[in-house]
Structures are given as structure tokens and as C-alpha cells.
Amino acid sequence: MEVFECIRSRRSIRKYKDKQVPWDDIVTIMQSGKYAPSAGNLQNWKFIVVKDDGKRKAIAEASLQQWWMEQAPIHIAVIGDPEKSEKFYGARGRRLYMIQGVAAAIENMLLTAHSLGLGTCWVGAFDEDEIRRLLSLPEQVDVHAIITIGYADETPETPPKYRIEHMMFFEKWWGRIESPKTHLGWWSVANEKMVRDGAKLVKKTGNKLKEKVKKKVSEYQKKK
Numbered sequence: 001m002e003v004f005e006c007i008r009s010r011r012s013i014r015k016y017k018d019k020q021v022p023w024d025d026i027v028t029i030m031q032s033g034k035y036a037p038s039a040g041n042l043q044n045w046k047f048i049v050v051k052d053d054g055k056r057k058a059i060a061e062a063s064l065q066q067w068w069m070e071q072a073p074i075h076i077a078v079i080g081d082p083e084k085s086e087k088f089y090g091a092r093g094r095r096l097y098m099i100q101g102v103a104a105a106i107e108n109m110l111l112t113a114h115s116l117g118l119g120t121c122w123v124g125a126f127d128e129d130e131i132r133r134l135l136s137l138p139e140q141v142d143v144h145a146i147i148t149i150g151y152a153d154e155t156p157e158t159p160p161k162y163r164i165e166h167m168m169f170f171e172k173w174w175g176r177i178e179s180p181k182t183h184l185g186w187w188s189v190a191n192e193k194m195v196r197d198g199a200k201l202v203k204k205t206g207n208k209l210k211e212k213v214k215k216k217v218s219e220y221q222k223k224k
């Protein structure tokens with residue numbers, strides 16, 4: 001699958017078929033997490049694969065009772081070790097780099113699963129202490145997400161997404177385009193047309209206004 005198409009068509013799946021996921025696919029998904037970028041190439045994350053029925057049920061309960069999670073035959077808990085980030089990069093490492101690296105790994109995993117014909121959901125709402133207890137985690141690590149994986153038993157519509165124009169600026173915060181031609185390439189065709197139509201309208205309105213003023217002036221002069 002072409003990368004952009006994979007990104008565009010991925011959906012969060014919350015209904016799964018009762019069908020096991022091949023182990024090779026699970027490993028490929030984790031490999032894709034492994035290849036994510038990380039500050040200083042620290043790769044300070046771990047993946048815990050959960051297949052056990054009872055444990056998945058407990059995870060669903062600990063995830064604010066998102067019971068649909070239980071149906072997914074695989075859960076992968078994504079764990080970050082912030083100590084390493086802090087050691088090399090201080091507060092910025094702990095607060096930003098750790099989270100960004102793990103998020104990149106998670107997204108890689110979602111996309112790889114989708115390209116393999118699998119459905120996933122990124123779950124972030126859970127009682128961290130409870131997940132920590134269920135997975136016997138040491139104190140120094142954090143649970144960033146639970147990824148549910150399985151064969152989708154639903155085809156969700158694309159949820160509303162903002163138009164790109166809502167989220168892009170030029171050169172600075174709230175920077176608008178000065179020259180559509182140079183900034184937008186072929187995107188500028190529509191903008192150029194809009195500008196041209198606008199200019200035509202202004203000219204037309206201006207001409208009409210000019211005629212009106214002329215008429216009024218000549219009427220006034222005649223009266224005089």
C-alpha cells in the first residue's frame with residue numbers, strides 16, 4: 001500500500017473478529033515500532049504483547065471499562081523509560097523527546113498493522129497504576145499506550161478532519177500567503193482564479209460606481 005494512502009485510510013477499530021493474528025505479523029508490527037526515530041537514537045521503549053484472555057479483560061476494565069478492547073486478540077502495551085532521556089537531555093528529554101519518540105513508534109505500528117490488513121486502536125485512557133500492576137512494571141517506566149490489534153469487524157467512516165488550510169501558515173504563526181503562485185504551486189490555480197474573479201468584481205463595481213457618480217454630477221450641473 002502506498003504510504004499516504006495507508007495513512008489516509010487507517011481508522012481506529014473498536015470491533016474485532018474472533019480470529020487470531022499470525023505471530024509473524026505481530027513481530028513485523030513491533031519491528032516497525034523499532035525503526036521509529038528517537039532523540040539520540042535512544043530507542044528507550046519496550047513493547048509488551050498481551051494475548052491472555054483474562055489479562056486482556058483486566059486491561060479493558062483498567063482502561064475505563066472500554067470493554068470492546070477485550071475482543072481484540074492482541075494488546076500491545078507501549079512502555080517508555082524516561083530515565084535514559086533525562087540522563088542525556090534533561091527535562092526536555094523527559095518531557096518531550098521521550099513522548100515524541102514513543103508516539104512515532106506507536107504510529108508506525110498502527111500503519112504497519114493497517115498495511116497488513118489488520119485493525120488497531122491507540123488507547124490512552126487507562127488507570128496507569130492498574131496497568132502497571134497487571135504488567136508487573138517497575139516504578140521508573142511509564143505506560144504510554146495500549147494498542148489493540150486484530151481483524152476489523154467494522155468499517156468506520158472517516159471522522160471529520162479539518163481542511164489543511166485550517167492548519168497551515170506561511171513563514172510565521174498565522175502567516176498568510178503573499179504570493180499564491182510561489183507558495184502553493186498547482187494549489188494556487190484555485191486561489192489565482194479567486195483573486196482574478198475578485199479583481200474583476202472590484203473593477204465592475206468600480207465602473208458602475210463611476211457611472212453613477214458621473215450621472216449625479218451631470219444632473220447637479222444641469223440643475224445649476
Ligand SMILES: Cc1cc2nc3c(=O)[nH]c(=O)nc-3n(C[C@H](O)[C@H](O)[C@H](O)COP(=O)(O)O)c2cc1C
Binds near residue numbers: 011012121124
Ligand atoms: C493519545 C491518544 C489516545 C487515545 N485514546 C483512546 C481511547 O482511550 N479510546 C479510544 O477508543 N480511542 C482512543 N484514541 C483514538 C482516537 O479516538 C482516534 O484516533 C480519533 O477519534 C480519530 O479517529 P481515527 O483514528 O479513525 O482517525 C486515542 C488516540 C490518541 C492519539
